[in-house]
Amino acid sequence: MSSTPALPVSAGLDGRRASLAAADWAAREALLRDVPLRLVHAWEQPIVPLASLAQAAVPPDPERSASLLAEARAYLTRRHPGLEVTTDRLTGDPVAALVAAADESGLLVLGSRGLGRTAGFLLGSVARSVVARAGRPVVLVRSPEPAAEEDGTDARATDDSGTRAAPGDVVVGVDLDGPDDAVLAYAFEAAALRGAGLRIVHGHGPVDGEGTGAVGPADGLADGDALAVPAEGPLAQALRPWQEKFPGVPVTAQASIGQAGSHLAEASKDAALLVVGRAARQAPVGAHIGPVTDAVLRHAQSPVAVVPHD
Known part of the structure; x- marks a missing residue:
């Protein structure tokens, strides 16, 4: 075979x-x-x-x-x-x-x-x-x-x-209203390959290239804190299968308030790689990558992986 x-x-x-x-x-x-x-x-x-x-x-x-x-x-x-x-x-x-x-x-x-x-x-x-x-x-x-x-x-x-x-963690933007497995799979694998940690920048607004990119704190974290992933809540639920698949990847979570693109760009300053998602559907006219991904690509300082998803 x-x-x-x-x-x-x-x-x-x-x-x-x-x-x-x-x-x-x-x-x-x-x-x-x-x-x-x-x-x-x-x-x-x-x-x-x-x-x-x-x-x-x-x-x-x-x-x-x-x-x-x-x-x-x-x-x-x-x-x-x-x-x-x-x-x-x-x-x-x-x-x-x-x-x-x-x-x-x-x-x-x-x-x-x-x-x-x-x-x-x-x-x-x-x-x-x-x-x-x-x-x-x-x-x-x-x-x-x-x-x-x-x-x-x-x-x-x-x-x-x-x-x-480049040293540093892999950073990934996660939308708690609809976290996508393709984005998380890529981010966890990238961190595992590098022997690096994975930092989750999250909130309640979209960080996948769609919508306004407004995010808010979740799971009891203060804005900008990078702490261990809580044992319960939507973030823990979204990450659990990937943490089980990649048990050697240390994961921290950073809740943010404000524009997702600016927070992700800031997080890229000491990142080995920044991972964001992009909805795979085609725009009627022109090349559509969404305001958050656009902001990340304009201001990020690390390499940026854009992962298409459904």
Whole structure:
């Protein structure tokens, strides 16, 4: 009886420093999960303006794409001996290609330019659309440098400053009015893989990318306290099956009053990873990620995992 192969961790590359920093984070994640790393480069064939009447397509530069992937693969295999790294060039619409890559992976990792030590992510339209549409978790990783980058930045220029494993707990936002198992499963597994604690930031309002994000204290905790999970109550009930499955993960709970996005962004300052949910239903128009997830992606300082759920 054959077992199903574990899905790889995929990382999108675009030639910028941010994407290579994200690929390095993805490499460490692949090693933790004991799965291959898949590097993908997505591009769309442009139309020549002068030949628009004939709709003549200009092939993208295959040599640049191949070189980008080969250099990144060589860099990552040197840094992470024993890691299996594969590469794929994806044609067509970049958003659709990356969403498809996510669906074929355990998770997809994308880079995002940083806006400084406290200003969070600069989230491009492609990354935002992929986060909004992917059927599997997408992790956003900040560039190691706050300065804005130009297209074509040499990926080899990335140094160790943005690639060391981050210490700290895994932080997850939980809506006590409807905690989702997919989000909790991802958060508990991430903490277990890292040998880290799990900190629950919770309240009575939504923290899954939907609604206003207003939260309030629950289970007798004061705003901002990080204490042991109470033995009874809605939070204890939601966490109990996951604590039984991951008994080695220490769990604390932090009740918050106010806007969920700002509390989660604050919690990210000393986090190894911040986990939030996103309702999987499609918006009628455009890429919808919800106000809480949007606030987290604008201001979080740690990598952020966005987990789709029903």
